Amino acid sequence: xxxxxxxxxxxxxxxxxxxxxxxxxxxxxxxxxxxxxxxxxxxxxxxxxxxxxxxxxxxxxxxxxxxxxxxxxxxxxxxxxxxxxxxxxxxxxxxxxxxxxxxxxxxxxxxxxxxxxxxxxxxxxxxxxxxxxxxxxxxxxxxxxxxxxxxxx
Numbered sequence: 001x002x003x004x005x006x007x008x009x010x011x012x013x014x015x016x017x018x019x020x021x022x023x024x025x026x027x028x029x030x031x032x033x034x035x036x037x038x039x040x041x042x043x044x045x046x047x048x049x050x051x052x053x054x055x056x057x058x059x060x061x062x063x064x065x066x067x068x069x070x071x072x073x074x075x076x077x078x079x080x081x082x083x084x085x086x087x088x089x090x091x092x093x094x095x096x097x098x099x100x101x102x103x104x105x106x107x108x109x110x111x112x113x114x115x116x117x118x119x120x121x122x123x124x125x126x127x128x129x130x131x132x133x134x135x136x137x138x139x140x141x142x143x144x145x146x147x148x149x150x151x152x153x
Contacts, residue, residue: 005141011051011080012134018083019046019127023120030115033103040103041113042088049084089114 022044029041091114099108 006138008080009134009137009141011082013131013138015046015048015081015083016127016131016134018086020124020131022046022086023124023127026113026115027117027120027124030113030117030120032113033101033110040093040111041115043091043113043115045087045089047084047087048081051080051082 026043032041035041093111093114095109096112097108098104098110101110104110
């Protein structure tokens with residue numbers, strides 16, 4: 001149980017750092033109209049999932065309840081978070097009329113990425129705050145560990 005809180009916070013730090021990297025990629029490619037695959041850049045999203053070291057396959061929600069409600073040890077229910085997937089946002093591309101653009105179609109419209117920079121900045125602030133919360137949890141755990149060691153003197 002001593003290191004469980006550190007493991008949980010570490011998993012949150014890792015997940016939020018990856019989320020910030022993906023958001024940064026989205027912002028950097030907000031105007032990319034041509035990629036190696038041939039179309040405009042498509043926004044990416046990070047999907048999180050609770051991490052459970054005892055269960056290796058997804059189970060129905062009712063089964064999770066049975067496992068955790070019958071559990072007597074609180075440390076067995078601690079698990080953290082992991083990145084389940086990085087998926088592409090399937091929302092439509094933005095169309096901007098600019099017949100002089102090299103990537104304009106025959107109708108004069110340019111397909112721009114489905115990235116809303118304002119939304120990405122809000123998501124980045126959210127990820128940063130979650131990262132900071134996990135850092136605070138690590139610092140609090142370290143402080144409690146030091147206090148426990150001082151009691152033993």
